[in-house]
Amino acid sequence: MAISAVRTTEPMTLANAGGLVHGPQSPLVETKRTCARIAASHASVLLTGETGTGKEVFARFIHGASPRASKPFVPVNCGAIPETLLESELFGYVKGAFTGAIAARRGRVSLAEGGTLFLDEVGELPLTLQVKLLRLLQERSFEPIGSSESVQANFRLIAATNRDLADEVKAGRFRSDLYYRLHVCPIHLPALRERSNDIAHLFAHFWARRGETRAIEPGVMQCLSTYAWPGNVRELENLVERVSVCAEGDIIRVADLPLGVRAPHLGAIEGQYVRENLIPNDETPMATVSSLVSAAAATEPRPIEAVAAELRGALRAASALAASQLVPSLIGGDIASDEEEPTEIRASGATPTPALQLPIDLPTMLRELENAYINAALSHTGSNKKEAAKLLGMGRTTLVEKLRRRNTDASRS
Numbered sequence: 001m002a003i004s005a006v007r008t009t010e011p012m013t014l015a016n017a018g019g020l021v022h023g024p025q026s027p028l029v030e031t032k033r034t035c036a037r038i039a040a041s042h043a044s045v046l047l048t049g050e051t052g053t054g055k056e057v058f059a060r061f062i063h064g065a066s067p068r069a070s071k072p073f074v075p076v077n078c079g080a081i082p083e084t085l086l087e088s089e090l091f092g093y094v095k096g097a098f099t100g101a102i103a104a105r106r107g108r109v110s111l112a113e114g115g116t117l118f119l120d121e122v123g124e125l126p127l128t129l130q131v132k133l134l135r136l137l138q139e140r141s142f143e144p145i146g147s148s149e150s151v152q153a154n155f156r157l158i159a160a161t162n163r164d165l166a167d168e169v170k171a172g173r174f175r176s177d178l179y180y181r182l183h184v185c186p187i188h189l190p191a192l193r194e195r196s197n198d199i200a201h202l203f204a205h206f207w208a209r210r211g212e213t214r215a216i217e218p219g220v221m222q223c224l225s226t227y228a229w230p231g232n233v234r235e236l237e238n239l240v241e242r243v244s245v246c247a248e249g250d251i252i253r254v255a256d257l258p259l260g261v262r263a264p265h266l267g268a269i270e271g272q273y274v275r276e277n278l279i280p281n282d283e284t285p286m287a288t289v290s291s292l293v294s295a296a297a298a299t300e301p302r303p304i305e306a307v308a309a310e311l312r313g314a315l316r317a318a319s320a321l322a323a324s325q326l327v328p329s330l331i332g333g334d335i336a337s338d339e340e341e342p343t344e345i346r347a348s349g350a351t352p353t354p355a356l357q358l359p360i361d362l363p364t365m366l367r368e369l370e371n372a373y374i375n376a377a378l379s380h381t382g383s384n385k386k387e388a389a390k391l392l393g394m395g396r397t398t399l400v401e402k403l404r405r406r407n408t409d410a411s412r413s
């Protein structure tokens with residue numbers, strides 16, 4: 001979905017129910033319908049999917065759409081509670097059950113009476129507790145620690161995991177009987193990279209929720225749509241918060257995104273320039289690399305990303321040429337020269353490697369590279385030194401000092 005400017009005063013239309021934001025063609029549309037049907041029953045639910053896909057959001061959606069909505073929703077993260085404490089957290093204990101048990105305490109199962117018990121990361125449960133959970137599901141009763149009396153339990157179980165429980169069963173880390181008890185109504189939540197059409201809707205939703213009114217340039221959404229999102233929706237939500245807090249301008253630009261997010265986008269731009277022969281290949285003569293770097297920011301207006309792509313291409317060409325010619329020559333003890341080619345090479349008809357012109361004026365090349373980046377940043381920001389310094393990853397005073405030195409050097413020459 002292309003977004004020229006997202007303003008939260010006129011947010012995009014969101015298909016939003018229970019916090020489940022998605023586009024009209026999203027695979028979550030059918031998932032929500034399935035959850036709504038399941039919610040009307042009392043069947044156990046197993047939510048699977050990668051970390052950050054919104055398993056707890058869906059669990060709360062199912063609870064809220066069920067006849068148990070007026071009763072408690074009790075979440076338990078099985079991976080966050082130490083194994084020694086997990087049993088008492090789930091089932092509670094009576095007074096005097098162990099040292100320090102000065103009063104009885106209700107467990108999470110008891111607190112979920114009439115409502116929903118949500119066991120997040122159920123695949124982390126130790127085998128000893130898997131047996132007790134199985135008995136709880138079969139008999140709908142449990143015994144608090146230190147008690148010999150069974151307590152009846154009335155709750156709906158929703159479990160979630162980012163593991164493949166079938167594989168865990170094969171590996172002997174998860175009981176097969178418990179697996180089939182949980183696998184009554186399985187629901188798989190796709191990763192965000194598998195539903196890229198939802199990214200714009202999610203971004204707009206989180207942006208509006210923060211009360212943001214700043215516009216967003218189209219390149220931002222282009223970057224977000226090409227990013228892999230290993231942290232899924234949770235990572236996107238955190239990115240929205242970061243951009244909202246850290247971005248200073250009135251318009252959110254690509255430069256405001258973390259480098260890891262905009263890197264795939266820059267790679268796509270770079271690929272486009274390679275296809276159009278705007279970036280040199282590994283056979284580019286060293287003499288032309290310096291001029292290429294100098295010319296990288298010549299045309300206005302141009303995106304800073306495009307300039308950066310060309311500059312990286314020029315550097316790659318220099319690096320490849322140095323690796324293929326300079327380094328082997330130095331190791332072999334012979335610097336390539338203008339001497340006549342060996343007779344064997346001429347006789348074989350082999351194409352000789354182009355001779356490297358020495359010496360290389362490396363300080364000048366590096367200075368021209370730095371100047372090209374500075375010129376591109378100043379052009380991109382309309383000569384705003386503060387914003388240009390931000391693009392270049394340096395302080396404003398550092399940029400001002402570099403410009404002063406550059407002007408001084410130019411006046412001397």
